[in-house]
Amino acid sequence: MHGGVHPGRMALATASDVTAAPHGEVHRLLDRSARVFVAGSRGLVGSAVCRHLARKGFTDVGGPGSAQLDLRERRAVFEWFAAERPHVVVLAAARVGGIRANATRPTEFLSDNLRIQINVLDAALRHGVERLLFLGSSCIYPKFADQPIREEALLTGALEPTNDAYAIAKIAGILQVQAVRRQHGLPWICAMPTNLYGPGDNFHPEHSHVLPSLIRRFHEARLAGAPRVVNWGTGTPRREFLHVDDLARACLHLLERYDADGPVNVGTGTDLTIRETAEIVARVVGYRGAVEWDASQPDGTPRKLLDPSRLAALGWTSRIGLREGVARTYAWYVENLATGTVRH
Template sequence: MDKNANIFVAGHRGMVGSALVRRLRADGYTNIITRTRAELDLLDQAAVRSFFASERVDIVLLASAKVGGILANATQPADFIHQNLAIEVNVIHAAYEAGVARLVFFGSSCIYPRACTQPIEESYLLTSALEATNEPYAIAKIAGVKLCEAYNRQYGTRFVALMPTNLYGPNDNYDLGSSHVLPALIRKAHEAKVRGESSLVVWGTGTPRREFLHVDDLAAATVFVLENEVADGLLNVGVGEDLSIREVAERVAVAIGFDGQIVFDTTKPDGTPRKLLDVSRLARMGWRASIGLREGLEATYRDFMVRYGSDTHSEAAV
């Protein structure tokens, strides 16, 4: 990949987008194009087409999306399917119209059926029913995958879809109303520690298993895919190992220094029982994740403290 390529990182303020910008700059890519939502609303089709018509973009990294955990997906299903579909359709089609040959679309492991054989291979997509708690979001992301495949087949573009497992890391979302499980656990454990509480309440039974990938590893995988001229297809990105939510909560407590009891609220939903990705396709190409969970948790908590450590009240970490 040409170091002078003009790379548009859509969603550069989010956790994934900011990690992509960090990695690209560290690797010597300097022509990075970004726009805030105030400058370019990706839900506005005319604005997106105008942007691509006026800017010379060689590569698009489509990291912009509406994301959230179980609660957000359950209470905002229309927003999740509408906004994600609109962003994907607007950006992918405008990129094609402008002659952008390379694009990376970022999805999520929730695109796969709820009852998948484990670990989950890319070929399992659309083989059975989705998890009901995030079906609207998953359908939108599946549409993004199929958009990339369709444009490649019809127009000869080189659009790749990367499906990361559960992500965490710097610039994560710690709002308990919309965050994913690991940042929610970090915030809850921190607040329980600061308040001197004797217990930490975790949603569900603690038995579902989850795989966690540091966002900087996803950024590294993205650059690997681009530099190795991967032209199309769907690729899982993960670490190849998972833990129960109970084990994850215990590791978060250790990283943060909370030594109270972990209590599970079994009236709350568990979500998908297990989502372990088969990451052998990327491994055969020569890429593997390098950031372990302990190292990643400690670094993520340091980032949390830099951003929110001065205010230990509940309202701060949002």
């Protein structure tokens, strides 16, 4: 973030600029000069939100990286809020990872995410943040929820065991936002994005999510002339993928058009198998060898398709198709490998 504190500036529009409609829909423009703290501004989601807000005319957007402010440290977070006084907060910071990282390090995924969320949400409440968006994850829903998954499925069944610790932390964040709304009347909201990918993703071979992991694996296999690539699982689970730039658009859309207790799904409304996903990635990367599957490794949730109708009713739909999005992401990956800025 940059610039000084702006006494008296309001992040939300005046009453004359706000109109309400059923199901939590509002039309509340944000002041483009208001201070916006994007927690996790260096990450996949946070950096995309910062880019989009800047394109839309916001002039005071960002936040310190984890090296400058460890959001797990409560005193440091409160001191930062007291000094900077943000008017709007997008809570995109989290410890994240793929199926192996979640399954083997559940303690960190639970503890770190709970501390990040509690510290930021408590500090935001203490210092009167007017508008806040908490970003959760589609993994909050039960493993065998009816498909496509509606927001009402939350807390109706058992979670996927390989990422239940992360899911519980995110559910706690949703409930804390709802508690603030009930007790303090603040217009804070929650959004639940589906599987995300895009520029700035984590391409680590063990800690990344499925799509960046496939991009790295096929890229390295092509360079090495490897005759085959072996992927985890059976390839049969179905997944929905959303480009992070689409999520960034949805964040601003929700901040200006939604005000209700319930979370809002953010997704494309379409899915495909992991095997089909791998075929798309292989074509984009240019890998022509064999693709095999190691069924001894876990598949995770069999299907996870979100119902985005609540967001669609607010006038938002995704724009970036999967093949286009993978091509954009792969181009970014190749370009940034040379600069050493890829997380791997």
